[in-house]
Amino acid sequence: MLSLKNVSKSFGGVKAVERCSFEVEECTITSLIGPNGAGKTTVFNITSGLTKPDSGTIKLLGKNITGMPAYKIAQSGISRTFQITKVFKNLTIRDNLLIAKRTNDTEMNRVLESVYLNKPLDTIASELSYGQQRLLELARALSMPHNLLLLDEPTAGVNPQIRQELKSILRNLRKEGKTILLIEHDMDFVMDISNTVIVLNEGRVLKTGKPKEIVKDKKVLEAYLGK
Amino acid sequence: MITDFFISFSTYVIIYIIIVSSFNISFGFTGLVNLGHMVFFGIGAYTSAILTLHGMPWYFALILAGLFTSLIGAAIAAITVRLKGDYFQIVTLGLVFIAIAISRNWISLTRGALGLPGIPPIIKDNFNYMLFTFLVCVICLAFFYWLTKSETGKIFQAIRDDETAASILGKNTYFYKVLSITISTFFAGIAGSLFVHFIKFVDPSIFDLDFFVIILTMLVAGGLASITGSIIGVVSLAITSEALRFVVVNPELIGPVRHMSLMLILILILIYRPRGILGKVNV
Numbered sequence: 001m002l003s004l005k006n007v008s009k010s011f012g013g014v015k016a017v018e019r020c021s022f023e024v025e026e027c028t029i030t031s032l033i034g035p036n037g038a039g040k041t042t043v044f045n046i047t048s049g050l051t052k053p054d055s056g057t058i059k060l061l062g063k064n065i066t067g068m069p070a071y072k073i074a075q076s077g078i079s080r081t082f083q084i085t086k087v088f089k090n091l092t093i094r095d096n097l098l099i100a101k102r103t104n105d106t107e108m109n110r111v112l113e114s115v116y117l118n119k120p121l122d123t124i125a126s127e128l129s130y131g132q133q134r135l136l137e138l139a140r141a142l143s144m145p146h147n148l149l150l151l152d153e154p155t156a157g158v159n160p161q162i163r164q165e166l167k168s169i170l171r172n173l174r175k176e177g178k179t180i181l182l183i184e185h186d187m188d189f190v191m192d193i194s195n196t197v198i199v200l201n202e203g204r205v206l207k208t209g210k211p212k213e214i215v216k217d218k219k220v221l222e223a224y225l226g227k
Numbered sequence: 228m229i230t231d232f233f234i235s236f237s238t239y240v241i242i243y244i245i246i247v248s249s250f251n252i253s254f255g256f257t258g259l260v261n262l263g264h265m266v267f268f269g270i271g272a273y274t275s276a277i278l279t280l281h282g283m284p285w286y287f288a289l290i291l292a293g294l295f296t297s298l299i300g301a302a303i304a305a306i307t308v309r310l311k312g313d314y315f316q317i318v319t320l321g322l323v324f325i326a327i328a329i330s331r332n333w334i335s336l337t338r339g340a341l342g343l344p345g346i347p348p349i350i351k352d353n354f355n356y357m358l359f360t361f362l363v364c365v366i367c368l369a370f371f372y373w374l375t376k377s378e379t380g381k382i383f384q385a386i387r388d389d390e391t392a393a394s395i396l397g398k399n400t401y402f403y404k405v406l407s408i409t410i411s412t413f414f415a416g417i418a419g420s421l422f423v424h425f426i427k428f429v430d431p432s433i434f435d436l437d438f439f440v441i442i443l444t445m446l447v448a449g450g451l452a453s454i455t456g457s458i459i460g461v462v463s464l465a466i467t468s469e470a471l472r473f474v475v476v477n478p479e480l481i482g483p484v485r486h487m488s489l490m491l492i493l494i495l496i497l498i499y500r501p502r503g504i505l506g507k508v509n510v
Binding site: 087 | 378381388391394398508
């Protein structure tokens, strides 16, 4: 589905991502983990076209999308959410979803239900709580036609109930055949739902494997999980 | 006498409604703080004045004033909208000084500081001209209401709220920002044309910043991202401004007191009611 090959990006003298390569398989949930500053969000920004890589190749379904503008990558089938929620705060829930896809109220309510957000479509986004705004952002990302969903720390700042709901939402999406790449610090969450885990450290891929393999890996334990 | 005053006042108010609403499209709805918006009003005024002085019928001149102004607006936007926040504002503010310099020094076209007198009126009778401007204003407002409710209008507002989010939802934000400026400058040009055929004279002072400050105050008072707010902002401040004529006894002081009062109103709104009367977003 998605492949990154030798992708590098520096900001000034800081190498945020260095010769990073990995693949994401179709109909799976893949988690990107690693310490703060490991380059996870930079990988997301490069993949979604918000940051141009210095070198390397990114392919989506075999098509080279390296360096394409963000809106074209989105049209190619990558949908994403952000670590700090980016809903359109002065617009209603309906308008937030309309920007993602022109559709009717019934369809919008169905998407909202699927993310457990039971609010009227005319609600202004800024009137929602932080956790609800995250759900709206997820609903918006789901509404946009896509092949791959990138979720940047979906559980950050949300209460345990929404966290549990997120787990079932993601599992349902996988059942529906969606492919998900997510950044997450909550290891229980990651181990519970991921098919594959990629560990990044100092901009490089330290280890790729199944959750059970990752938790036992010596290098990963030293760099991120702790002994 | 009173009727003449009322007709003249109403005509100005109607033209101000068009210019303030058009400013709201780029500033209030799209978040593009184009500090040079009145430059496009001036370009529309000069275009219409020059064309009609050279014998072109007013209806062609009116449309061409809008089209030519929006063409200039699109060209400037194509270069400047990539600039973020303050940088975009500084560059667009610079347009004011460029426009003043060109209008003062391109003597063969503009007669420089002497200005262009004797601009033919569209309709000779002032009352009928007021009705004509009202009709044009209604058409403009109908378009603005339709635009802001349309998908394009929603995309403008999405860009204002979060441009990055709009782009990752597949929207070419650069295109929509250029489109927003193009539309808003088209109507600024139309307003400039209506204005110049009413006062029948234009000189470089049309680009002066004090005119812009009045428009900005009206927009902020009415509220960003609300066309109805713009109408209320113009009407309420125009009445306030005219009422000062009866409060200030010394005629020499009317101008400065008016400006000071508008500034005071602008500051008070920014502090106590940053959304203005009907605004949907903070300034």
